[in-house]
Amino acid sequence: MIKHHPTFEMLTAYVAGELLASLAAGISIHADKCEKCKKQISLLTEQLAEVSFDHDQDLLNIDQLSNQNAISVDFEQMINNICEDDSITIAKPVEAKTITLRDTTYELPRAIQNMEITNTASIGKLSRARVMLDEGEIHTSLVHIEPGGGVPMHTHNGFELTVLVEGSFTDEMGEYFPGDFIMLDGQHEHNPVSAQGCLCYTVANAPQKFTQGINKLLNPIGNFIY
Numbered sequence: 001m002i003k004h005h006p007t008f009e010m011l012t013a014y015v016a017g018e019l020l021a022s023l024a025a026g027i028s029i030h031a032d033k034c035e036k037c038k039k040q041i042s043l044l045t046e047q048l049a050e051v052s053f054d055h056d057q058d059l060l061n062i063d064q065l066s067n068q069n070a071i072s073v074d075f076e077q078m079i080n081n082i083c084e085d086d087s088i089t090i091a092k093p094v095e096a097k098t099i100t101l102r103d104t105t106y107e108l109p110r111a112i113q114n115m116e117i118t119n120t121a122s123i124g125k126l127s128r129a130r131v132m133l134d135e136g137e138i139h140t141s142l143v144h145i146e147p148g149g150g151v152p153m154h155t156h157n158g159f160e161l162t163v164l165v166e167g168s169f170t171d172e173m174g175e176y177f178p179g180d181f182i183m184l185d186g187q188h189e190h191n192p193v194s195a196q197g198c199l200c201y202t203v204a205n206a207p208q209k210f211t212q213g214i215n216k217l218l219n220p221i222g223n224f225i226y
Contacts, residue, residue, distance in 0.1 A: 002034050002179040011037065015044040021133050022140040022161075022203045026181065028111035029163045031202055033179030100143035101127040106166055107201045117142070123224050127147025131201075139226055143200045145169065150193035151208070151225065158206030160184045167198025 006014070006027050013019050014027045031038045039119050049155065097108045101120050108117075116132040125146035142165075143149075150169070162182040169176055171190035184190070189211055207226040 001177060002030075002036075002181075003174070004176070004180040004182050005034065005037055006030060006181050006183075008040075008119060011040055012044060015041060015048055020135055020138065022131070022135055022138055023137065025109075025111040025131075025140075026161050026163045026201060026203055029109040029165065030179055030181040032110060033102075034181075066221040069187070079212060099129060100128065101142070102146060104144060104146075104197065104199075106144075109165055109201065112201070121224070123221060126151070126221070138203060138205045140201075140203050141225070143202050143225060145192070145198050145200070147195065147197040148193075149197070149221065150191060150208055152221065153189065153191040153212040153223065154208040154210045155189045156184055156186050156204070156206065157209050158204060159186070160208070161203040163201040165199040165201055167196055169194040169198050169200075186225075 010019070010023070010027065014024055017024075019027070027041075029038075031041055050097045097113045099106050099108055099117065099120075100106075102122065112131055118130040118132060120127050120129045124127075126149060127144040127146075129142045131140040131142065145167075160183075162180075162184070164176050164178050164180045164182070166178055168178075168194045173188075173190060186209075202225070204226050207222040210222060
């Protein structure tokens with residue numbers, strides 16, 4: 001059961017097209033699994049369309065419609081032309097794209113199937129593939145945790161978005177399941193561990209800050225994930 005969702009403000013920005021591609025893709029991945037947010041997005045989209053339509057109507061100069069230079073459109077003929085075409089185009093099923101990290105193959109989320117994804121790299125029980133969005137310091141990745149693996153206790157130097165795609169993991173704040181949308185920052189400290197393995201879509205603008213053990217030895221893990 002999905003317990004973690006984008007904020008209303010994020011959903012509103014998503015519908016308005018104001019989010020970075022990485023964050024927008026994260027919301028799309030979440031919404032594909034969350035009926036609650038999917039309905040909210042649909043409602044916000046309708047409201048935005050109504051506001052835009054009303055705004056356009058206010059800008060429309062009615063006098064121009066009777067201007068002799070206005071373009072005349074024969075709507076009846078247009079409809080007849082459309083109805084005369086009885087050809088049928090059969091849509092071809094879209095072939096799902098997959099990614100294999102170590103020995104596990106996952107179907108890519110719909111939102112990123114057409115994005116460039118690099119070859120995978122691994123360190124310990126973590127595997128990562130970059131989603132290439134060219135957003136500067138903001139890095140987007142697919143991170144796979146093998147069964148029994150995890151990320152050492154850490155906090156964040158910036159923000160970190162995690163959308164759980166498949167599998168599950170736990171940390172000090174609870175257990176997470178496919179579709180959970182988890183936004184963290186420097187106020188949060190956790191040690192994610194996956195008993196059965198999982199795949200996460202992650203977006204971060206800075207490496208993690210490890211809070212236990214010898215930080216210098218853990219830095220390669222932080223840079224790898226980021």
